[in-house]
Amino acid sequence: QQQVKQSPQSLIVQKGGISIINCAYENTAFDYFPWYQQFPGKGPALLIAIRPDVSEKKEGRFTISFNKSAKQFSLHIMDSQPGDSATYFCAAQSPGSARQLTFGSGTQLTVLP
Amino acid sequence: DGGITQSPKYLFRKEGQNVTLSCEQNLNHDAMYWYRQDPGQGLRLIYYSQIVNDFQKGDIAEGYSVSREKKESFPLTVTSAQKNPTAFYLCASSTSSYNEQFFGPGTRLTVL
Numbered sequence: 001q002q003q004v005k006q007s008p009q010s011l012i013v014q015k016g017g018i019s020i021i022n023c024a025y026e027n028t029a030f031d032y033f034p035w036y037q038q039f040p041g042k043g044p045a046l047l048i049a050i051r052p053d054v055s056e057k058k059e060g061r062f063t064i065s066f067n068k069s070a071k072q073f074s075l076h077i078m079d080s081q082p083g084d085s086a087t088y089f090c091a092a093q094s095p096g097s098a099r100q101l102t103f104g105s106g107t108q109l110t111v112l113p
Numbered sequence: 114d115g116g117i118t119q120s121p122k123y124l125f126r127k128e129g130q131n132v133t134l135s136c137e138q139n140l141n142h143d144a145m146y147w148y149r150q151d152p153g154q155g156l157r158l159i160y161y162s163q164i165v166n167d168f169q170k171g172d173i174a175e176g177y178s179v180s181r182e183k184k185e186s187f188p189l190t191v192t193s194a195q196k197n198p199t200a201f202y203l204c205a206s207s208t209s210s211y212n213e214q215f216f217g218p219g220t221r222l223t224v225l
Contacts, residue, residue: 006155009153032212034212034213036216041218041219041221042218042219043117043203043205043216043217043218043219044156044203044216045216046213046214046215049212049213089155089156093212098144098161098163098169099144099207099212099214100158100161100171101146101156101158101214103155103156103157104155105153105154105155106153106155
């Protein structure tokens, strides 16, 4: 049962453009929503994260927008660069001591020079 | 990769053989996790451990086994019972104080 749905599966953006990736979740108990960036053959690395009591978080060119009532959150990459070309995963974390992450299926971003 | 090492980077196995993937961390993290990554499916949790000598099944534990005899080590055994073991395997760790999970560089397992 997929609890975090991510779209689009792939995205092609011109250099300098805005990349937008969307995620939707079902479990209202999730209390932490990270985005991970993964380059080919490497492990994912945390990019930015948000808690549900905040509607937006910005770190440099990366912004998370969070809509608690709609159970949706999105990643915006401003001024996209070829070096941003990677696979991006949204995730949602369960409360409690286990802190399990449920991942979306990933978005392969290509930024054209 | 954040103080987590996985070995080997590439692993080839014949059908019917068990193989063990290594994961070591020097971050003094209490919790460790194993994920499986397949194309187009994101990461799926196999097993996790919050403390030494204790571990729990994740979403896809069938055909896998783990041990946690030391805080810094969490090896994963892919048994012959795993029907489709070819995948990219990722180990991660975290502390109770932070939400972030730090990932290792992964092991790509191919069954021949």
